[in-house]
Amino acid sequence: MSKSRNKENKMNYNKLGWIKASTYRQNILRSLEAGPKTPKELAEENEYRMSHVSRTLSNLKEKGLVECLNPDCRKGRLYALTDEGKEMIKVI
Template identity: 55%
Template sequence: MDVEEYSWVKASGYRENILLALEEKPRTPKELAERTEYYLSHVSNTLSDLNDHGLAECITPDRRKGRLWTATGKGQKIIDDLKR
């Protein structure tokens, strides 16, 4: 377990809940906002932060709307640790 990354995710409910919501399947920011009941702007900022840390990635970067985001392998390991 990467303790630093795990700690960084746990320090924010936004990061933790959005990362967990990416476990099941790729989702759009709008889907994540609806699922978590967070503002879309907060979801977008959090996805950007998760991307910067290598925990989530956009798998349809060329789309203007409806971009799909998913957890990376590193992100999935954090998800597994969060669920223990």
């Protein structure tokens, strides 16, 4: 296996560990598995405060696991899993 492939695997395992370290991250990702949702829908579905959902979505977005589908909207922003997020969901 090449060095670049080893580095890629290690990065994925680091992200996987990061996801598994938080039930918020795991539950938000699982909720998005069904399709795009607004932060409000995620908060209601998981019985989380909006501040927790917003922070979690921001962190997941920084890691490239979720994306905002309509970032220009102030209200009704929709979030969805990225391809990498979909791969991670299979493992958690």
